Amino acid sequence: MSARLPQPNRLDHGGIINRDRPVxxxxxxxxxxxxxxxSxxxxxxxxxxxxxxxSFKYHRPRGILGAGPEEPNALVEVDRGPADRxxxxxxxMLEIYEGLETFSQNHIGPLNMDLMEVNDLFSRFLPAGFYYKTFFFGGLQAWYRLYEPIIRRAAGLGRPPLAADPHHYDKIYTHAxxxxxxxxxxxxxxxLSLAKAGQSVVVCEERDRMGGSALWQGETFNGETGAAYIAHMCREIEAAGGRLLPRTTVFGVYDAGTxxxxERCHDHLTKADRAPHTARMKYHRIQAKAVVYATGAIERSVGFNGNDRPGVMLASAGHTxxxxxxVRVGERVSLFTTHDGGYGTAAAFSAAGAEVTVLDARTDAxxxxxxxxxxxxxxxxxxxxGRMGVRRVDYDGASSGSLDADALLVAGGWNPAVHLTSHTTDRRQSKPVYDAELLAxxxxxxxDQxxxxxxxxxxxxxxxxxxTxxxxxxxxxxxxIELPTVDQALPVSKPMEMWAVPGxxxxxxxxxxxDATVKDVKLAAQEGFKSVEHMKRYTTLGMATDQGKTANVTGLALLxxxxxxDIAQVGTTTFRPPYTPIPIGVLAGHHRQRDYAPFRYSPVHAWAEDNGATFMEAGLWMRPAYYTAPGDKDWLDSAVRETRAxxxxxxxxxxxxxGKIDIQGPDAAEFLNRLYTNGWKTLPVGKARYGLMLREDGLVFDDGTTSRLGENHYYMTTTTAHAAAVMTHMEFMHQSAWPDLAVAFASVTxxxxxxxLAGPNARACLAKLFPEVDVSNDGLPFMGVIETQWQGYTARLFRISFSGExxxxxxxxxxxxxAFWQAALQAGAEWKITPxxxxxxxxMRIEKGHVTGAxxxxxxxxxxxxxxxxxxSKKDFVxxxxxxxxxxxxPDRAKMVGLVAAKPGxxxxxxxxxFDSAEGPFDYTTMLGYVTSVAQYSPLKDRAIALAFIKNAADWHGKTLYVVSHVHGKSIxxxxxxxxxxxxxxxxxxMA
Amino acid sequence: MLIFCPHCGMRPSEEFTPKGLAEAPRPALGGDDRPEDDAWQDYLHTRTNKAGQTNEYFHHSLGCRRWIVVHRNTLTHEVTGSTMASEFWQNQQQAQDWEAGQ
Incomplete structure (x- = not known):
């Protein structure tokens, strides 16, 4: 540990910090x-x-206002390198650790000489709605090119990291x-009361340890210090099976007890102290039968000129x-209060050796x-x-004068932290209720829950x-449970109603x-923004990272x-999750990149990789698009070579x-009959049939072949793209419409x-692979199926063709x-088998006129x-x-047709x-249809061919048409x- | 949100895929039904989208893969229970028969 450095404002005793461990x-x-x-x-x-x-807009120098999550001013950047900033x-809220590097934000040049501070001099020209009014001129172009870049630069809220987040995050289901x-x-x-009754209880505390203000306020409980009493209680809760989660912010309340x-696990630790492979943060999705909101209250300030000066802070913050x-934030402290609570803070500062003057707004205190x-x-x-820190405070009212002060604490009353109680409309109304007695x-x-x-x-x-x-x-x-006797209790009282001072x-x-001011709210009201939601959007009061935790109630009271x-009539804006900002990464957890959409690989993927395959994605699957052989010029060259071979x-x-689906049961044939458009009852064992499925709205859904392997046993194939959808569709139809059918099915993809194996030598190759099986045209005719064995394993042979061979x-x-793939390659070697x-x-399938997803x-x-x-026509089907x-x-409906390019190349x-004319106009009034699939070179036609859908398709056979692409420069x-x-x-x- | 699967018990909503309102059964097998028939229109197109108690198809797609009908109140978001889709329309029919007999 390095030498101790002086900390001028640190008292030599007090606090719940570890003085043995300098950081x-x-x-x-x-x-x-x-x-x-x-912190x-x-x-x-x-x-x-x-x-x-x-500050955001005027670049005014700012200090600390609060001591907790409500803090609006003191936003800093933590820098652990460009990717981790x-x-x-x-x-x-940021706990310090050895080696922590932090930076202030939102200034150009040094923090104490911000070049953007010039905005403050023009502050009277930047009132509420300034952007709306000013940047109206010049239109959108001017906004994008001129105004927005300048504003973005000026109104900074820190710099984003420049690379992917290097941390990882966990998601956990927590039940209670x-x-x-x-x-x-x-x-x-x-x-404690609930845990002792046998309930499983989870306590989430946003700060680094349990206890809140009882830890340090100086009140005693049954004669014990707050810290000792809290420690007892925590042990008892844990002994009764309760879970305590410090550094855990409940950011949102959702329906049905979610x-x-x-939980922030790493941000308070040095890199060396972070256990390897553990998550930086954990997202707990908590499912609880009941909830206790013990979220506390946030102190509010009072509107007066210069109340944003560094050194002006909430009384509770100074006290904390x-x-x-x-840490004593000042030696000559002015304390402006509207209630008795300020006196507890005044007494604490006085006891710590500060010279304290209380400015009590009440004449009758x-x-x-x-x-x-x-x-x-x-x-x-x-x-x-005092621009860089409070130096003097002018007071006014029953008397007036001026005080030298290096800190000004403000006790303007308390706003209960009702945010979470307003997040959901589940079972009850969500808006908080104004209590005119409490002014809160x-x-x-x-x-009940x-x-x-x-x-x-x-x-x-x-x-x-x-x-409570x-x-x-x-x-x-x-x-x-017995409540403790509280001694040395701090004074409290209801506040006097004072949201802003005169002037x-x-x-x-x-x-x-x-940077929303008292004047901005008045201006908004004057300009007709009387709804609290409109006022918020016009003045921006209550927006950004703190969501106006210290500002909202005062703003709407002034409105x-x-x-x-009445304040009750105005109401609050809607509180929405998250209560405090959370990184998007923690919500994503491990669902990012390939963990979100993993690749699916065929069993011969490695072989394909080793043999020159270039892959393309088909859903999650990686499928070889073409295999590059020596001498291939490009992908088309490879594909044409493979086609010819x-x-x-x-x-x-x-x-x-x-997709492959195994279907069994006495009603399997009936089930297929209802899924496919064509009939299945007559399909004999050992035969396959091509089938077409519709959606219930009559449009084509999917196609494939289904084979009958046994009396009550079928094997269905689907397209790669629709495999999951077909399975889901079959489950839906079976369960929702025909539960009486005795059929079961499972995906076996x-x-x-x-x-x-395709091509004129396919039969010879198959015969070599299965010498005991009769694969002749009689033994295995077109659409025939044989179940046999290959080296002791089941093998199913289907005589079906997609390529047209x-x-x-x-x-x-x-x-x-x-192994089977290798054997097939070996068997086919004598015919120069080509993958x-x-x-x-x-x-090949376009040449054959076979349809796919396109x-x-x-x-x-x-x-x-x-x-x-x-x-x-004899049956019902989907x-x-x-x-x-x-x-x-x-008759005008577009139908499939083949197109052939006019000349090679x-x-x-x-x-x-x-279109039917090269003259145009090329728009929807004259269009005949559209192209769906293209083979850029068909060896059969020695030029490009395509499949298209056009009106009166059959009438156009043999005639000249024109294809126009509007996204390729209207080439005809x-x-x-x-x-x-x-x-x-x-x-x-x-059939050969 | 949790959804009760009659097969698996209470499960998180992420395991389910919603399909839409279950408002009419698929018309019985006939063979010569016309697209304009009321029963088909109701099954395919009519969605009352009412405020209050509704029945919705959910697929336990990341679980047991059963289709269920979830009973949810759209005013309070409260899920009051669920029924296997395979039993739902049968139960409805029985309830109607029972009412008709009263």
Missing amino acids: TFTFDRRVYQGFEGD LASALLANGVKLFGR DPNHRAT DTLVVGGGIAGLTTA FGAV FLGKYG ADVSIDGVRVIKGVYAGQAH FVPPELV EAAAGSVTGAMSTADCLA AQAAGKKLGGKK AGDAAFLDMQN AAATGR TRGSLGITDVSTL DQWGALA LAYEVAVPADIFD YGLEALNI ELDGRVSMDDVGLGKMVS GRAMSEREAFSD DKIIGGGIV MEVRAESPHFYDPNNEKV
């Missing part, structure tokens, strides 16, 4: 020291730092009978720095005598002076908070983060006054990715590997598929793709009724629009239409 860190490259247990804010204040950043950490949000003394008391919480961290504290009644802080919003009426405890209810004294905790425990079935204007800030309404002799391709598909268990990819397959795009009917005859819709028999562009391509069955239209090859 060295930097802020704007300067080295400072604090203690273990310090960045307390450590810097201990070192006399007052200036933490610059987080902006907008609240200095009050009761979730307690807030680990202050009220939350812990309720938790809560979102983020003193009590929790042993009871006399309080505290050693060394001067009290002036009936006055308010009118103006704080309190939670709405809660349902909810309770509130502590100062969130509006309770002010510790004793009252404990009483006991009541909350009782409501949720907890065991009664507060454009330097009286409400929302420090957005109420300016529009002559297959058509000329023998090709092999991997079809493992096709991953259990079987399959290859296709004599072809077989062979399926074997996935485990041995690689082909999707590109060659595409050429044609079956969810808009075509059976007739459109020329399969209208595949309907059994889509049957709707397939007879009038629109499907419209011409391209046809996929997705092009088809001349083509000739013909039947889509270019290759072997009478199936002589596949």
Whole structure:
């Protein structure tokens, strides 16, 4: 450990920091020291730092306002390298650790000489709605090119990291009978009551340890210090099975007892102290039967000029720095209060040796005598002076004067932290309720499974908070526990109503983060923005990272006054999750990149990789697009070579990715009959049949072959793309419509590997692989199926063809598929067996006029793709009724046609629009149809061919048409239409 | 949100895929139904989208792969229970028969 550095504002005793462990860190490259247990804010204040950043709009110097999650000003960047840089950490929540490097934000040049401060001089020209009014001129172009870049640069909220987040994040389901949000003394008391009754309880506390303000406020419990009493309670809760989660923020409340919480596991540790492979943060999805909101209260300021000066802070914040961290934020302290609570803070500062003057807004305040504290009644802080830190405070009211001060603490009353109670409309109304007595919003009426405890209810004294905790425990079935006697209790009272002091204007800030002032709210009201939601959007009050935790209530109270309404009438803006900012990464967890969408690989993927395959994604699958052989110039060259080799002799391709569904049961045939358009009852064992499925709306859904392997046993294949959808569809139809059918089915896509042998030598090759099987045209005719064995494993031989050649598909268990593939390559060597990819397959199936997903795009009917005859009129099937819709028999309906380029070398562009004239206009009034699939070179036609859908398709056969692509510079391509069955239209090859 | 699967018990909603309202059963097998028939229109197109108690198809797609009908109140988001899709329409029919008999 390095030498101890001086910390000028640190008292030599007090606080719950570990003085034995000094911690060295930097802020704007300067080295400072604090203690273990310090926040960045307390450590810097201990070192006399007052200036933490610059404000958003006017770039005014800003210090610390609060001591917790509500902090609007002191946002800093934590820098661990360019990929690991987080902006907008609240200095009050950031725990320091050895070597922490932090930077201030939102300034150009040094923090104390920000060049953008010139905005402050023009502040009267940047009132609410300034951007809306000004940047209206010049239109959108001017906004994008001129205004926005400047504003973006000027109105910075830190710099984003420049690379992917290097951390990882976990998601956890956490279950509990009761979730307690807030680990202050009220939350812990309720938790103890519930845990002792046998409930499983989880307590989430946003700060680094349980206990809240009881830890350091100086009150005693049954004669024990707060810290000792809290420690007892925590042990008891854990002994009763309760879970305590510090550094865990419950950020949102969702329907039916679901809560979102983020636990910060790493951000307070040095890199060396972080256990390897552990998550930086954990996203707890908490499911709880009941909830206790013990979220506390947030103090509010009062609008007066200069209330944003560094050194002006909430009284509770000043008290926290003193009590929790042993840091005295000033020696000459002015304390402006509207209630008795300010006197507790005044007494604490006086006891710590500060010279304290209380400015009490109330003329009728009871006399309080505290050693060394001067009290002036009936006055308010009118103006704080001192640009880089408070130097002087002017007060006004019953008397007026000026005080030298290096700190100004403001006690403007408390706003219960009702945010979470307003997140959901589940079971009850969500809006908080205004209590005119307390001058605060309190939670709405809660349902049976909810309770509130502590100062969130509006309770002010510790004793009252404990009483609400006991009541909350009782409501949720907890065991009664004895409440402690609270001694040395801090004074409390209801506040006097004072939201802004007389004369507060454009330097009286409400929302420090957005630089929204008292004057802005009045201006908004004057300009007709009377709804609180409109006022928020016009002035930006309550926006950005702090969501106006210190500003909202004051803003809407002033809006109420300016529009002559009650605060209750004005209401609050809607509170939405998250309560405080959370990184997107923690919500994503491990669902990123390939963990979100993993690749699926065929069993012969490695072989394909080793043999020159270039892959393409087909859904999650990686499929070989083409295999580059020596001498291939480009992908098309490879695909054409593969096509020629297959058509000329023998090709092999991997079809493992096709969906495969095993269907069994006495009603299996009936089930297929109802799924497919064509009939299945007559299909004999040992035969396959091509089938077409419709959606219930009559449009084509999917196609494939299904084979009958046994009396009650079928094997279905689907397209690769629709495999999952077909399975889901079958489950839906079976369960929702025909539960009486005795049929069961399971996806076996991953259990079987399959290859296709295609080409004139396919039979000879198959015969070599299965010498005992009769694969002659009689033994295994077209659409025949044989189940046999290969080296002791089941093998299924299907005589089906997608390429248009004599072809077989062979399926074997996935485990041995690689070995079988190698055997097939060996067997085919004498015919120069050639592996082909999707590109060659595409050429061949377009030549054959076979449809795929490009044609079956969810808009075509059976007739459109020329399969209208595949309907059994004797039965019901999915889509049957709707397939007879009038629109499907419209003669103008586009149907499939083949297109051939006018001359070799011409391209046809996929997705092009088809017209009957090269003259134009090329728009929807003259269009005939569109291109769906293109083979850029067909060896059969020695030029490009395509499949397209056009009106009156058959009438155009043999005629010239034009394909125009609007996205390719309107190039006009001349083509000739013909039947889509270019290759072997009478199936002589596949039947051979 | 949790959804009760009659087969698996309470499960997180992420395991389910919603399909839409279950408002009419698929018309019985006939063979010569016309697209304009009311029963088909209701099954395919009519969605009342009412505020209050609704029945919705969910697929336990990352679980047991059963289709279930979830009973949810769209005003309060409260899920009051669920039924296997395979039993749902049968139960509806029985309830109607029972009412008709009263």
